[in-house]
Amino acid sequence: MASTADGTGTEIAQERRIVTEIPGPKSRALQERRLKAVAQGVGSNLPVYVERAGGGIVEDIDGNALIDFGAGIAVTNVGNADPRVVERAQEQLARFTHTCFMVNPYESYVEVCEALNRVTPGDHEKRSILLNSGAEAVENAVKIARSATGRQSVVVFDHAYHGRTNLTMALTAKNMPYKHGFGPFAGEVYRMPMAYPFRWATGADNCGPEAARQVIDQITKQVGPENVAAVLIEPIQGEGGFIEPGPGFLPAVVEFCRANGIVFIADEVQTGFARTGDMFACEHEGIVPDLITTAKGIAGGLPLAAVTGRAELMDAVHGGGLGGTYGGNPAACAAALASLEAIESGGLVERARAVGETMLGRLHALAAKHDIIGDVRGRGAMVAIELVKGAGDTTPNPEALARVVAHCHSQGLVLLTAGTYGNVIRMLPPLVIGDDLLDEGLSVIEEAFARL
Ligand SMILES: *Cc1c(COP(=O)(O)O)cnc(C)c1O
Numbered sequence: 001m002a003s004t005a006d007g008t009g010t011e012i013a014q015e016r017r018i019v020t021e022i023p024g025p026k027s028r029a030l031q032e033r034r035l036k037a038v039a040q041g042v043g044s045n046l047p048v049y050v051e052r053a054g055g056g057i058v059e060d061i062d063g064n065a066l067i068d069f070g071a072g073i074a075v076t077n078v079g080n081a082d083p084r085v086v087e088r089a090q091e092q093l094a095r096f097t098h099t100c101f102m103v104n105p106y107e108s109y110v111e112v113c114e115a116l117n118r119v120t121p122g123d124h125e126k127r128s129i130l131l132n133s134g135a136e137a138v139e140n141a142v143k144i145a146r147s148a149t150g151r152q153s154v155v156v157f158d159h160a161y162h163g164r165t166n167l168t169m170a171l172t173a174k175n176m177p178y179k180h181g182f183g184p185f186a187g188e189v190y191r192m193p194m195a196y197p198f199r200w201a202t203g204a205d206n207c208g209p210e211a212a213r214q215v216i217d218q219i220t221k222q223v224g225p226e227n228v229a230a231v232l233i234e235p236i237q238g239e240g241g242f243i244e245p246g247p248g249f250l251p252a253v254v255e256f257c258r259a260n261g262i263v264f265i266a267d268e269v270q271t272g273f274a275r276t277g278d279m280f281a282c283e284h285e286g287i288v289p290d291l292i293t294t295a296k297g298i299a300g301g302l303p304l305a306a307v308t309g310r311a312e313l314m315d316a317v318h319g320g321g322l323g324g325t326y327g328g329n330p331a332a333c334a335a336a337l338a339s340l341e342a343i344e345s346g347g348l349v350e351r352a353r354a355v356g357e358t359m360l361g362r363l364h365a366l367a368a369k370h371d372i373i374g375d376v377r378g379r380g381a382m383v384a385i386e387l388v389k390g391a392g393d394t395t396p397n398p399e400a401l402a403r404v405v406a407h408c409h410s411q412g413l414v415l416l417t418a419g420t421y422g423n424v425i426r427m428l429p430p431l432v433i434g435d436d437l438l439d440e441g442l443s444v445i446e447e448a449f450a451r452l
Helices: 025-036 081-095 107-119 134-149 166-171 204-223 248-257 281-285 332-346 348-369 398-410 435-450
Strands: 050-054 057-060 067-068 126-131 155-158 190-191 228-233 263-267 289-296 305-310 375-380 382-390 395-396 416-418 424-427
Touching: 025 107, 067 435, 107 126, 107 305, 126 134, 134 166, 134 228, 134 263, 134 289, 134 305, 155 204, 190 204, 204 228, 204 248, 204 424, 228 248, 248 263, 248 281, 332 348, 348 375, 348 382, 348 435, 382 398, 398 424, 398 435
Parallel strands: 155 190, 155 228, 228 263, 263 289
Antiparallel strands: 050 057, 057 067, 126 305, 289 305, 375 382, 382 395, 382 424, 416 424
């Protein structure tokens, strides 16, 4: 029996087990059925249908046990079906399922807001609002920034991903698949260069300061700082390819925002809740955002999202101006409280750092053997490799990526991809994954490169 990280509590054996080809016959049959029922626009990264999941394992309906390097896209940071999350949500569900906080409020919503105000960066007076999805949180952050400043423009960045609603499509950089054919998009959105160290023309060392100068110059010349309500950025870009901006970039942009009355919004929907080895990725460079959006890792898998920010900004919106029928659903709030407790009492911030060290160590060694690994990067348990054509040729290599990922999937490793050029393999294991499974998953990736 392989090791389970302390406190995982799952009854699922923490072992990879492959008993059929992947996907197995039952999954393939269900996939057939699905194609006649589910809209084709919804994809599935790896169509093995799930029976149960916990710790670092996803079990499918054919009896295979896969190693989870995806955590449902950085959602089940505390593990899938964490027993504390399940127990608290169940207890809540049995008392009441919904009243709508805007009709009859309840304590757990207030408690989650208190907790978010406590754990997010900065010790200033804060307020929070709860919503259903990351996109909805970003939409609300922009509404709040516009209302508080009386300005309209929003500045975003190359490679950004902020969601799939109309405004957040406009804020997102990549056309295919997120925006293609879905316009017209919301206006007053301005896109700026991103400090992308691996692809910065004058080299990674110059990237942060040079990119910041370009951004500040472009905002000044093309938009006018006095028109800008908000600068919105992921402190480490997620879907864009796990791009960690060059050092100095974020602090310079924040300083410019402060000097010009611009609301700085950190979109920590993917990076939040211990994922990057800090409770929030902003902490790494001591950034204190005016508003922060959270979702994915917030509630152990139940749908919940939030905007947290400076009281004077949050409270600038007129009464009744914010809300939504389901925002802050009581079961999701109960799950969030249990999940946060699991993160804090389980030492998952430290655990994310240890997971990251293991991954980066093995992947740097792998990169030394394979020229097509152009870059290995990441912070905490948010790690990626970017594939290129070869030594000195940084042309993206999505073909090699497809072969590596197909091999990993066939061997029972749930692995996700990302990147504007479709050439980034991203790793986001649940933070409670045991060391044995983590090592085994990395071995599967090494094998996949060896077979190329
Ligand atoms: C996933 C994501 C979103 C959108 O969240 P949904 O819950 O899918 O709407 C927004 N911003 C970032 C950074 C994300 O990773």
